[in-house]
Amino acid sequence: MKKVRIALLGLGNVGKGVWNILNSNKEAIMKRSGYDIEVAKILVRDVNKNRNIDVPEELLTTNSEEIFNDDSIKIVVEVMGGLEPAKDYVLNAIRRKKHVITANKMLIATDGNQIFKEAAENGVIVNFEASVAGGIPVINGINESLTANKIEEVIGIINGTTNYILTKMTLEGMSFEEALKEAQEKGYAEADPTSDVEGYDAMYKLAILTTLAFETEVNINDIYVEGITKIKAIDIEYGKELGYVIKLLAIVKEVNGKLELRVHPTMVPNIHPLANVNDSFNAIFIKGNAVGDLMLYGRGAGELPTGSAVVGDIISVLRNDSEVLNGLIDRYTDKELATIDDIRSQYYLRISVKDLPGVLGKIATILGENEVSILSFIQKPKKEDFVYIVIVTHDTLEGNVNRSLEKIKELEEVNKVENIIRIENLN
Amino acid sequence: MKKVRIALLGLGNVGKGVWNILNSNKEAIMKRSGYDIEVAKILVRDVNKNRNIDVPEELLTTNSEEIFNDDSIKIVVEVMGGLEPAKDYVLNAIRRKKHVITANKMLIATDGNQIFKEAAENGVIVNFEASVAGGIPVINGINESLTANKIEEVIGIINGTTNYILTKMTLEGMSFEEALKEAQEKGYAEADPTSDVEGYDAMYKLAILTTLAFETEVNINDIYVEGITKIKAIDIEYGKELGYVIKLLAIVKEVNGKLELRVHPTMVPNIHPLANVNDSFNAIFIKGNAVGDLMLYGRGAGELPTGSAVVGDIISVLRNDSEVLNGLIDRYTDKELATIDDIRSQYYLRISVKDLPGVLGKIATILGENEVSILSFIQKPKKEDFVYIVIVTHDTLEGNVNRSLEKIKELEEVNKVENIIRIENLN
Incomplete structure (x- = not known):
C-alpha cells in the first residue's frame, strides 16, 4: 500500500472530526483512495491544551515551518478558519507544491481567486467541499x-x-x-x-x-x-x-x-x-x-459531517480526480448584477395603523399608484390602540414597494411599517 | 478546442434529451469539458421513423458495426435500455476501447460486474449515473x-x-x-x-x-x-x-x-x-x-433530467476524473444477507373480524405469545357485518409477526388479515 503524509492546520472541532474519521474508517479509506494516509503534523496554537482527543503529542507543533519545509508532506488540510493567518498558510502550502484542502468559507469567498490562480501555477489541487454546508456534497x-x-x-x-x-x-x-x-x-x-x-x-x-x-x-x-x-x-x-x-x-x-x-x-x-x-x-x-x-x-455543520467533506476531498486528491476545479477561473465570465431595487418578488407587509375609517383605502391607493397590486389585505383584530394591517402583494419590483412605503409612512393614520418580508413562490 | 466524436445507441426519450442538452448547452459544456463534442453516429432501429427532433438524417444508422469499427469514435452512449442487445453492444464498445456511458439500470444491476471487469481490462471508463434516479447525482x-x-x-x-x-x-x-x-x-x-x-x-x-x-x-x-x-x-x-x-x-x-x-x-x-x-x-x-x-x-426520470446525468457522465470521461469507479470490483467484500424473516420493524396490521366479544383479547394473546408487543390497537366503526381492527406493533422480528398471523387467521372470529405494512420509524 502506498503511503501519503498529510498535515492538519488546526485541531478544533473540524480538525478533530478529520482525525477521528481517518482513524475510524481507515480501512475503507485505504481501499477507496489507494493510500495509507498518515497525519504527520498538526499545527496548533498551544501544544499543552487539553483537547479530549487521542492524538500523539509529538504530532503537535506550533511552528508552521515544520510543515511547509517538510517535502514529505504532500497535502495540507486547513481547518483553523478565519482570514489570517489561514490565507498566509494556504498560499505558503501551495507555493511549496502541496495540495490544499480547506473548510474555510471566509477565505474562499474572499481570496478564492488568488488561491486558485496560484494553485494552477504551482500544479496543485485546492478542494473546499467543507466550506459550504458541511457534509452536503x-x-x-x-x-x-x-x-x-x-x-x-x-x-x-x-x-x-x-x-x-x-x-x-x-x-x-x-x-x-x-x-x-x-x-x-x-x-x-x-x-x-x-x-x-x-x-x-x-x-x-x-x-x-x-x-x-x-x-x-x-x-x-x-x-x-x-x-x-x-x-x-x-x-x-x-x-x-x-x-x-x-x-x-x-x-x-x-x-x-x-x-x-x-x-x-x-x-x-x-x-x-x-x-x-x-x-x-x-x-x-x-x-x-x-x-x-x-x-x-x-x-451543514458539526465535526463529523464537516470532517466527512474534508476527508472526501483528501481522497479526491489522492485519486487525482479534482484537477479541473482549478480551471474554474478560466471559465469566468462577467455577469451584470441586479440591485435590490431591481428584483421582482411578492411581499408581505405588516403595518400598524390607528383604527380610523379610510386608512385601508389610502394605503391601497398609494400601492396602486406605484404599481403594487394587492393579492390579499387583512385587518387584524385591534391591539390596544392600533390595528395591524397585513398585505400580501402580487409579484412586483422591490423599488415600487419601497416608493409606496415611503408615502405610506407619511400618512397620519399610520404608526409604523412594522415589517417587510419577501415571499419566494418557488414552483 | 480539442474535438471528440461520440455515438448514441438509441434515440428514444433519453437519447433525445442527450442530443438536446449537447446542443442547447454546447458552449458551457465545451468550457467545462475542454472538448467540442460531436455526435458522429446514432444507432436506431428504423431510420425513417418520425422522431420530432432536429437530427441530421445522415447521422442515423441501423448498423452497429459502423460505430464499433470507427476508431475515431471514443465514447459510446447506450440509451436504448433492456438487457439485449444493449449488453452485447456495451461489451463490444468496451472491447474496441471505447468509453461507455449507460443509463441502463437493468444492465448494470444484472451484468455490471462483467462490464466493470472488461472495462478495467481494456482501460476504459464505464459511467452510469443515469441508471438510478435520473438527474439526481x-x-x-x-x-x-x-x-x-x-x-x-x-x-x-x-x-x-x-x-x-x-x-x-x-x-x-x-x-x-x-x-x-x-x-x-x-x-x-x-x-x-x-x-x-x-x-x-x-x-x-x-x-x-x-x-x-x-x-x-x-x-x-x-x-x-x-x-x-x-x-x-x-x-x-x-x-x-x-x-x-x-x-x-x-x-x-x-x-x-x-x-x-x-x-x-x-x-x-x-x-x-x-x-x-x-x-x-x-x-x-x-x-x-x-x-x-x-x-x-x-x-428521477424524464428526458432532460436523465440526459443531464448522461451528459455529466460524458464530461467526466473527458475530464478523465472517473477512472476509480472501475476499481470498485476490487473493493468488493462478501456480505451476509438477512432474510425477510430476520428483519426488525414496526408493523401496521389491518384485520377484518366478526364483531364478537373476546376477539380483541384472542388476537392480543396470540401476538403476546409470539413476542409481538402492541403499540396501539384500534377497533374501527362497524362496516356491514364486520369491523376492522388496526394494530401498530412495537419493533419486532418479522418472523414473529408472520407466526402470529398464521394463528390469527385460524380464529373463527377473524375474516381475513387484510393488510400488513411495515413502518420505518426513521429518526
Whole structure:
C-alpha cells in the first residue's frame, strides 16, 4: 500500500472530526483512495491544551515551518478558519507544491481567486467541499455532476444557527430571544451570534456557490444581506395563516441577464421541500435547465459531517480526480448584477395603523399608484390602540414597494411599517 | 478546442434529451469539458421513423458495426435500455476501447460486474449515473463525495410512477386504479405497469445503490420485493390518522453484520423529509457514519433530467476524473444477507373480524405469545357485518409477526388479515 503524509492546520472541532474519521474508517479509506494516509503534523496554537482527543503529542507543533519545509508532506488540510493567518498558510502550502484542502468559507469567498490562480501555477489541487454546508456534497454536485446544465437558480438554507432559531420560533412559538438563548445553550450559536443571525455566514457561502454555479467572480459586497433579528413571532404566525414558513434563504438567480444575489428572511410556501428543512439542517435547492429541480439536504455543520467533506476531498486528491476545479477561473465570465431595487418578488407587509375609517383605502391607493397590486389585505383584530394591517402583494419590483412605503409612512393614520418580508413562490 | 466524436445507441426519450442538452448547452459544456463534442453516429432501429427532433438524417444508422469499427469514435452512449442487445453492444464498445456511458439500470444491476471487469481490462471508463434516479447525482454522491464514510443505510423513493400513484391516493383520495389510470394518461406509467407497480424497477436500482454503498456484489434475486397493488385507500387513511404516509421504499441497511435488502410499501412518519417527496419526484436518504443524514431529491426520470446525468457522465470521461469507479470490483467484500424473516420493524396490521366479544383479547394473546408487543390497537366503526381492527406493533422480528398471523387467521372470529405494512420509524 502506498503511503501519503498529510498535515492538519488546526485541531478544533473540524480538525478533530478529520482525525477521528481517518482513524475510524481507515480501512475503507485505504481501499477507496489507494493510500495509507498518515497525519504527520498538526499545527496548533498551544501544544499543552487539553483537547479530549487521542492524538500523539509529538504530532503537535506550533511552528508552521515544520510543515511547509517538510517535502514529505504532500497535502495540507486547513481547518483553523478565519482570514489570517489561514490565507498566509494556504498560499505558503501551495507555493511549496502541496495540495490544499480547506473548510474555510471566509477565505474562499474572499481570496478564492488568488488561491486558485496560484494553485494552477504551482500544479496543485485546492478542494473546499467543507466550506459550504458541511457534509452536503454541493460543491462536487455543481462541479462534477451538474456540468451538463446551465444553472438558473440556487436557493439555500445554509446557516444552521438561524434555521434552528426560526424552527423553534415556528414550531414551538418561541420568541427570537428565547430561541437564540436555547441555540447558544446547545452550542448551535456562538456567544456573539452576529455573523449567523445577521446573515454574514450565509453571505460567504452564497458567494462560493455563485462562483461555482454561475462561473463568475463574486464580490461579497455585492450581496444584499438582511438578518433574522427583525422577525417577530407575530410575523411567523401571520405567515402560517397565509400558508408560508419563514426561512433565512441565500438566493442567487439569473433574471433577464442580471444576477440577483441576496440573503434575507423569506416566506416559503409550506408545501415546498425547503419549508420542511428544520432544526440545524441545511439544504440547497438548485434549478438547472436540464436537471430541473434538485435539492440536497443534510448536516451543514458539526465535526463529523464537516470532517466527512474534508476527508472526501483528501481522497479526491489522492485519486487525482479534482484537477479541473482549478480551471474554474478560466471559465469566468462577467455577469451584470441586479440591485435590490431591481428584483421582482411578492411581499408581505405588516403595518400598524390607528383604527380610523379610510386608512385601508389610502394605503391601497398609494400601492396602486406605484404599481403594487394587492393579492390579499387583512385587518387584524385591534391591539390596544392600533390595528395591524397585513398585505400580501402580487409579484412586483422591490423599488415600487419601497416608493409606496415611503408615502405610506407619511400618512397620519399610520404608526409604523412594522415589517417587510419577501415571499419566494418557488414552483 | 480539442474535438471528440461520440455515438448514441438509441434515440428514444433519453437519447433525445442527450442530443438536446449537447446542443442547447454546447458552449458551457465545451468550457467545462475542454472538448467540442460531436455526435458522429446514432444507432436506431428504423431510420425513417418520425422522431420530432432536429437530427441530421445522415447521422442515423441501423448498423452497429459502423460505430464499433470507427476508431475515431471514443465514447459510446447506450440509451436504448433492456438487457439485449444493449449488453452485447456495451461489451463490444468496451472491447474496441471505447468509453461507455449507460443509463441502463437493468444492465448494470444484472451484468455490471462483467462490464466493470472488461472495462478495467481494456482501460476504459464505464459511467452510469443515469441508471438510478435520473438527474439526481446519487452515484457520484456515493462514489466521489461520501468516500470518507462507512455507509450504514440507503433508503430511496426511486420509482416515480409508484410515487405519483401513492401521492394521488394520499392527497386526493384516489383509489389505486384511478391513480394508475391518471399516471398512464400523463405518461408517468406504461400501458403495462407491472415493472413499476410490482417494485421491479426499484429493485434494479436498489441493487446498483447497494453495490456502490456497501461495495459488495448483489444478486437481484436476493432482494425482497413487494409492490403497491395491495395498498387500499383505507390503509392510507388509517396511516394518516396514525401520523404516517405510505411510500414505496427501497431499503438497504446493515444490521448486526447482515445486509437487509428490500423494496416494499412502507409507512413513514409524516414529519420525515421522505414523507414530503411527492408526485413523480425521487429522493435518496443516506446515513453515513461521518456525514450523518443526507438526502438527495430531484427528478428521477424524464428526458432532460436523465440526459443531464448522461451528459455529466460524458464530461467526466473527458475530464478523465472517473477512472476509480472501475476499481470498485476490487473493493468488493462478501456480505451476509438477512432474510425477510430476520428483519426488525414496526408493523401496521389491518384485520377484518366478526364483531364478537373476546376477539380483541384472542388476537392480543396470540401476538403476546409470539413476542409481538402492541403499540396501539384500534377497533374501527362497524362496516356491514364486520369491523376492522388496526394494530401498530412495537419493533419486532418479522418472523414473529408472520407466526402470529398464521394463528390469527385460524380464529373463527377473524375474516381475513387484510393488510400488513411495515413502518420505518426513521429518526
